[in-house]
Amino acid sequence: MALAYDTLKFISTIFLLLLIIPRSVTLACYTSIFAFGDSVTDVGNRMLISDDPSNLRMANPPYGETFFHHPNGRFCDGRLIIDFIAEHYGLPFMPPSASVAGNGSSIEGGVNFAVAGTNTVDSAFYEPRGIVNTYTNASLNVQMIWFKDVLPLFCATPSECRKKFKSSLFVMGPFGSNDYRHGLDFGKDIKEIRTYIPVVIDTITAAINELIKLGATTIMVPGIAPDGCLPVILTSFGSANGLDYDPNTGCLSWMNELNEFHNLRLQQRLNIIRHLNPDVVIIYADLYNAAMKLYRNLKKYGFVQSLAACCGTGGAYGYSDDVRCGDIELINSCPDPWRHIDWDGCHMSEKANKLITMTLLDGTYTSPPINTLCASPSKFTYYD
Template sequence: MALKFISTIFLLIFIIPRSKTLACYTSIFAFGDSLTDAGNRIFFSHDLSNLNVANPPYGETFFHYPNGRFCDGRIIIDFIAEHYGVAFMPPSASVAGNGSSIEGGVNFAVGGAAAVDSAFYESRGIINPFTNASLNVQMIWFKDVLPLFCDTPSECRKKFKNSLFVVGPFGSNDYRHALTFEKDIEEIRTYIPMVIDTITAAINDLIKLGATTIMVPSLSPDGCLPVILTDFGSANTSDYDPDTGCLSWLNELNEFHNQRLQKRLHIIRRLNPDVVIIYADFYNAVMKLYRNPGKYGFLHSLEACCGAGGAYRYNDDVKCGNIKLKNSCPDPWHYIDWDGNHMTEKANRLVTMTLLDGTYTSPSMNTLCASSPKFTYYD
């Protein structure tokens, strides 16, 4: 029995998606927040000593050094790139203005980014202490670096036929920053239409520029994050999902956002029948892990791997990246959560598999390319 369990864990750790034949996409362009950021937050920070993600043990599992990813290794966008044979996209801040080629795409995501511009929230007393790199701002950056990719609009449209655009996820920071400023859940729900409108505007803008395949991820279940469970914990047991221990009221907000997003994507598809709009159901792909962690070899579902203190191993005053936590997580493969806010590489890999095999994408990702990518177990 023990040998079977160890063998299962070994397979899960080394499941890596890869294409069977030629890649479907030659470039990927990504927009988003810390779930997609590949280093922009570091480039935009003036004091790295106070930026947790710039310090060990971030990056320890795969890259073996901190590189701006909010993870111990690869994130979902990395696994998508690997699957289609595309090199990891450089963060946009590393290529802008230096004449570098971006033939393989570029990543515009920034940790802490909200969908809607900061001015909207500041007028409501909500301050984003991390960045104003909203989706609108990221779209401006995208247009600024386009000359590095193509010389004319017609050339861009031709190249974009072989490009995958990933817009999101967006919305988590819009709602969670509001919670931090003690806005009640009913007021926060009124922000959802503005968030959806902002995502819609970006998608329509990309379509006008020639994008033909756009993936739009849902929100993940924020009610399962150690930071949320720690900061917004309740003595009322009815606030929690009895099966997972996650905070139900925040997950319900995420689900409401996701429902509205899907309805909007349906409209965009109808108006643009020649464009493939992929809904990536991050929410249910992640919830599958929380509902049955042992099946995937996780020994800890709601505790942070890189963290300390309390029931969920999360402390706002001593976060991952603090020198005190440098060696706090020697076994990240046993955890779903990495630092209280983001998943481990293993969890990212498992979620990506279910997206790329079509289980949690609509239309199914595995039906979109002539090469019909398959998944292979190998060490």
């Protein structure tokens, strides 16, 4: 009887531990997220800081129709990758930095500094080369200045900041796409565009190193997604030469090769940063291959359209610079955005964003696998 009692007591103790341990691990997960980037990550800054109506299409219907049911500054019909990451860790959607700066708001859950259309590198580098960013000069350096400006809302002293940053996730990007696409828009050839890559990588590196000095311990750095699959690129740089296209997807091969080259150089630099900072976790998020998985397996994921915009008009890809999604002449989108990878010719649909996020969070396309670093049950519903 004593042995049976001891055995029962042991089993009960193990059972209680099993109940306690997952909760303690979950509590050790990220309690705030700070994000930097361009339109892939922007949750409203461009809408808040721009006074040019031609730059405010995302403030008009049908943007936001799928999830929020109204425009909110996101270049999507619903949530972005950064939104799904926040949901996964049980955090609220991050506010855009322009909505909290100077008003005394708490940013305990983090804040988002990304601005659509921004280059990584300052305009001072591009303008002497004849490249003018007509959208914004909210470069990565500018976003870092904003970050330090609002930091007192998060922590009072450097030591307090370091303590809080231990449970913070920093998302650095993606960055680079606009640097290369704006250069192409101004007639630069691919040979010159490739010379910008080291400058872009250096700028990203400097920002990461600055975050590390401030106390950041976990930084996710996304690569560039395959821009050669975007309707805006396929329309603007289409070719009569079939060899310029990937036979399996229809994407422009030379543009995707540029993105892959950037991603390779970025990963090489991240390896150096890891070596120099062994106590800091640097996570590479492979947006390129996560997205290509969708383009190569349309039916598997329930898509019927891969290269045509849901919200747009004109041409083979449903995109035209003359009448774009959010223009008053084009109010409606397609009736089934969940069956489109592309939303507006330049950005992915909510469903595509969600599927990509799933493969990041389950560790398939993050290195090291993010699910091995922070054990937190998903807070959003997965698609079947």
